[in-house]
Amino acid sequence: MPSPFPDHNKRKPSFMKIAISISGNRLEAPFDPRFGRAAAFCIVDSETNLWTCHENPALSASGGAGVQASQFIGKLGAQVVISGAYGPNAFDTLSPAGIEMYLAPSGETLTAAEVLALFKAGKLSKADTATHAGHHGAAH
Amino acid sequence: MRIVVASGKGGTGKTTVATSLALSAQEASSVRFMDCDVEAPNAALFLIPALDIRKEVGIQLPVVDEALCTHCGKCAEVCEFHAIAVIAKKTLIFPELCHGCGSCTLICPEKAISERLDVMGVLEGGKTATGINFTQGVMNVGEPMAVPIIRELKKWDPDPVFDIEIRDAPPGASCPVVETMRGADFILLVTEPTPFGLHDLKQVVGITRELGIPAGVVVNRDGIGDNSVETYCDEADLPILLRIPMERHFAEAIASGKTLVDAAPEYLQIFRALLESITARVAK
Numbered sequence: 566m567p568s569p570f571p572d573h574n575k576r577k578p579s580f581m582k583i584a585i586s587i588s589g590n591r592l593e594a595p596f597d598p599r600f601g602r603a604a605a606f607c608i609v610d611s612e613t614n615l616w617t618c619h620e621n622p623a624l625s626a627s628g629g630a631g632v633q634a635s636q637f638i639g640k641l642g643a644q645v646v647i648s649g650a651y652g653p654n655a656f657d658t659l660s661p662a663g664i665e666m667y668l669a670p671s672g673e674t675l676t677a678a679e680v681l682a683l684f685k686a687g688k689l690s691k692a693d694t695a696t697h698a699g700h701h702g703a704a705h
Numbered sequence: 706m707r708i709v710v711a712s713g714k715g716g717t718g719k720t721t722v723a724t725s726l727a728l729s730a731q732e733a734s735s736v737r738f739m740d741c742d743v744e745a746p747n748a749a750l751f752l753i754p755a756l757d758i759r760k761e762v763g764i765q766l767p768v769v770d771e772a773l774c775t776h777c778g779k780c781a782e783v784c785e786f787h788a789i790a791v792i793a794k795k796t797l798i799f800p801e802l803c804h805g806c807g808s809c810t811l812i813c814p815e816k817a818i819s820e821r822l823d824v825m826g827v828l829e830g831g832k833t834a835t836g837i838n839f840t841q842g843v844m845n846v847g848e849p850m851a852v853p854i855i856r857e858l859k860k861w862d863p864d865p866v867f868d869i870e871i872r873d874a875p876p877g878a879s880c881p882v883v884e885t886m887r888g889a890d891f892i893l894l895v896t897e898p899t900p901f902g903l904h905d906l907k908q909v910v911g912i913t914r915e916l917g918i919p920a921g922v923v924v925n926r927d928g929i930g931d932n933s934v935e936t937y938c939d940e941a942d943l944p945i946l947l948r949i950p951m952e953r954h955f956a957e958a959i960a961s962g963k964t965l966v967d968a969a970p971e972y973l974q975i976f977r978a979l980l981e982s983i984t985a986r987v988a989k
Contacts, residue, residue, distance in 0.1 A: 568985060623787070626787060627786075628786055628787065628802055629749075629786050629787025629788060629799065629802045630787070631792045632787040632788070632797075632799055632802065633787040635792060636781060636790050636792050638791040639793060651754065654799055655804070657797065657799070658790045658792060658797055659792075659794075661793070661797065662792040662793035662794055662795065662796050664793075689758075699801070
């Protein structure tokens with residue numbers, strides 16, 4: 566069977582941990598298109614589909630949510646993250662850490678499981694730059 | 706005595722009141738004037754100081770020596786503002802999020818963090834023709850944070866001898882306003898009798914109460930709008946110390962760069978009485 570991850574197999578172990586931003590506490594929970602302010606992250610093992618859910622500590626941060634959320638999923642061991650948008654600080658934290666950022670459609674109501682299926686089918690595109698300007702400064 | 710002139714809503718007449726209060730106070734006392742609206746200082750347009758001293762200010766940004774850093778992550782944990790990230794054996798700094806508190810430098814067990822000044826703006830100072838000690842902060846365009854500049858401005862002491870300090874606050878009710886008010890003896894709240902004026906007045910009154918600083922109100926453009934400001938001040942036990950009527954010739958004078966006391970010299974006496982009333986309230 567051809568691998569769904571042609572880009573990754575050369576330099577990554579055959580399984581990987583994927584972080585999906587969600588609002589809920591299980592794989593069937595709705596996908597949350599926000600990254601830094603996502604309610605939670607679902608970490609899925611691509612091989613076994615075993616998952617764990619973790620509340621996002623950056624949800625209530627007064628600033629720097631993207632940086633904090635990035636470190637959080639880094640600590641959880643994610644090598645890939647799927648969300649709806651990445652701000653400049655999130656991008657600049659995830660990028661040097663080698664965590665690959667994928668974009669899932671934010672307009673539709675998808676579950677994390679459906680987003681995972683799209684990813685495995687190679688239907689999600691990679692974010693090569695920040696997808697929007699930062700929020701910082703707006704409240705000061 | 707330190708008096709802050711604040712408003713919440715912009716354009717209610719903070720600078721009009723602050724500059725005329727300074728000019729009226731100056732006949733009997735030595736006055737220092739501080740324009741804390743560092744994003745758009747404009748009191749100098751009215752008081753016309755000779756700004757002959759300058760100082761660059763900003764915050765101390767961390768610099769990580771990668772040779773010493775063990776990526777233990779303590780700096781990222783201690784940072785209240787998530788301005789440092791330690792991820793995948795890299796320590797990343799986000800200058801725009803940093804507030805320059807220095808916690809990371811202090812906590813680093815390897816002494817791998819040093820600091821450099823990140824210039825965010827300048828302080829300027831000088832005397833006006835009538836002898837007011839004038840200082841202002843000017844934030845560089847594009848900087849996200851005004852508080853560090855206001856903090857440095859308050860500490861800056863080109864001429865430390867004064868009887869009365871008048872701080873012209875920025876508009877709004879966020880951190881720069883809080884920083885301007887901190888350490889003051891009295892807050893003069895300039896408002897206008899409109900729903901918007903009232904809405905923002907309530908917010909700044911909340912700050913003065915949180916800080917425990919006595920406050921009083923100046924109603925500018927009195928006669929327009931409605932009487933909801935008056936009703937609120939009654940209920941909130943907030944004294945209305947002065948009313949400045951809506952007068953076209955005041956507006957014209959101010960638009961041409963004159964102060965209120967220039968345009969209407971009878972206000973010299975009125976502002977002196979206001980100052981006496983403030984002095985009495987502070988002494989209580």
